[in-house]
Every structure is written in structure tokens, then in C-alpha cells.
Amino acid sequence: MGISGAALILRSEHGPDALSYDMRTLFLISLICFWANVAVAQPPQITIATWSGPYGTAQEVEVFKPFTRETGITVRIARNDGDILPLIKSSGKTPPWQVVDLEHAPLTRGCAEGRFEKLDHAALLGKAALPDFIPGTLHPCGIGQLIWSQVVAYDATQLSTSPPSSLADFFDVARYPGKRGLYSRAEGNLEIALMADGAPPEDVYQLLRTTEGLERAFSKLITLSEDAVFWSQGDGPERLLNEGKVVMSTAYAGRFQRPRSGARRPVGLMWTNQVWRTSYWAIPSDGGELAYAQRFISFATDAERLARLAVRLRFGPARKSAMDLIPATAREDLPTARSQFHDALRVDAGFWSEMGPSLEERFQAWRQTVR
DSSP states (O other): OHHHHHHHHHHHHHOHHHHHHHHHHHHHHHHHHHHHHHHHHSOOEEEEEEOOHHHHHHHIIIIIHHHHHHHOOEEEEEEOOSOOGGGSSGGGOOOSOSEEEEEHHHHHHHHHTTOBOOOOHHHHHOGGGGGGBOTTOEETTEEEEEEEEEEEEEETTTSSSSOOOSHHHHHOTTTSOSOEEEESSSTTHHHHHHHHTTOOGGGHHHHHTSHHHHHHHHHHHHTTTTTEEEEOSTTHHHHHHHTTSOSEEEEETHHHHSOOSSOOOOEEEEEEEEEEEEEEEEOBTTOSOHHHHHHHHHHHTSHHHHHHHHHHHTOEESBHHHHHTSOHHHHTTSTTSHHHHTTOEEOOHHHHHHHHHHHHHHHHHHHTTOO
């Protein structure tokens, strides 16, 4: 019979007052049904924590918006430029994000503490895709997306006729006079010091675990005691070089390859023995919307998506096949280009987690002696 038919019967049996009552009831029932349908119709969504600046902007254009168009799952972006671990599963609270972008060291620490979901790589990516990832970019709790590296940037106006070609050149202040820019912490500096002293990349961390190896590294750093200028933020090397305060600096390569506004002193990049790191996607434990989060990571780490992101940021894609999708003109500028990656050194986050505190103390003590 339906609601409207019942209302007519009540009207005939109980008079006009009953009709008014039943119409109000019908209206309330219709309103409840309307809002119930609205609630059901709300699109699914996930919240993703990533970095601000050009990096996060590139992800929004090349990953987040295409993911929403393809799946209908809305992405809410949370910018986070600090230590993300204390905000994940702290004090028993539900994590504020379903997916996070982070580096190897906090990922490893958080994975050991149960802060991230263990991932079934084969189920998420397909078993055939696993060999396509560069060794070191698949983690028990994360899937690599981009490779970024530390290289030597040099003033191309001063060194145009005889540019540096090795880390030994970076430490050779007799042949290449001028100040040197160095990162203000130990990580990355001890590695390049050892390689400049002749250690092969594959032996670096084994040597740094020995007294002899540490002495070699610090002895090499000491040769720059009168010429070192320290930077702490990613834009530091660009500023130092642009202002003519250094002739060479360790630097993040992508900073000098992406388009920028304003004048900049010509800079060259020396890729020999680059030191590289990976950014990963991970899923906080008990963050909710697990199926949506898994679907996002599968989408965000396919070869086409990584290729587009790599071109925009001038980072290397974590998948080998993504390099084939990048135009040849851009491919050779990336950290993972064959001509530049063959002698690269991957930062060992486990080593720095274990040895970092004592090495950092010694490095900062040396910094205090720099004039």
C-alpha cells in the first residue's frame, strides 16, 4: 500500500487532524531517509602525510589528483616537515593519517615498534613487479617511490676549464682553492671522506665500524678545517654558491635541476660516488581505511606514476622500468641514470641508528675547531 496510501485511509477514518499528523510523520521519515542517503553517498577518503614545498606540490599534481580521478577516493593532504613517529600510535590514539611519506631511518624504527603495517609486496604490487624495484627500495613496512641523492655542486664560472671529477677533488684545496660547503651533521660526510681517501663504496660502512676506518674518515675531514662552511637546510648549498661564499658544496642534486625563478650563478654537478636515500610510502597501524591505503600505494608506485613524478622533481624512480618511460633528455639528469648510479652509495640507516650518536658527538667536536 505504501505510506501515502496509509495516510489516505487514516484521513477517511479519523478526520482531517489525523491527516495533518500523518503528513508530519511522512515528512520526518522522508527527511531521515534523505540524510541517510546523503551519508551513504559521501565519497571515500584517506588522509596522507607528506612534505611541503615543491615535493608535496608535485605529488598532489602527479599522484593525488590522478588517484582520485581514477578511484573516486578523495585525498586529504597533511603537510608534515618534522619527526612523524611521535604522532603515529602515540598514547594509544588513532593515527591521524592513513598513508605517510617518510625516509628509511624512521620507517625502520617505526616498523620495529609496530607503528606501521607489515606489507605483502607481492599482493600489493604483483609478484612480477618485485624485481623491478631497485635493491633497497622495498622495506617490510614500506614501498619505495623516489631516490634522491647528495652530490658535489660547484661554481661553474670559476671551474669551467677544469671541473672536479671525483670526491678526491672536493678535498683537494691545493688544486681547487676555495671554501667547501658541508652538511652540518656527520651522516653523509664520513662516507664521502672515506671514498675520497680511496675506499670503494661497498666497503665504506664496514670500514666505519673500525677504529682504522673512522680515523681515515676524520683525518680526511680535518684537511678541510680551514675551508669548511656548514649548511643545515636543503637550500643552503644553493645560497652559498650563489653568493660566492664557497666554490664547491655537497648538495641535494634535485635542488639545482628543477626550474626556479630569479638569477642564479651557473652551477655544475659532479655525480661520482653520489650518496643516495629513498623516500617510502607506509601505512600507520590501526589508521583505518586499510583497503583504500593499500590501493593508493599500489597506484602511487606503478612505473608510469613514478616516471612522471621523477621528471617533475628530478629524483630517480624506485622502479627500473620507470626510467624507460622518461624522455631521454631528462633521463640522464636523474640520480638513477646508469652513467651516474654505477658507483653510488646507499646510506645505511641501520648503521647510523646504531653508531650515529657517538659519531655525531665526535663530528660536532671537530666542527668546533673549524675556523
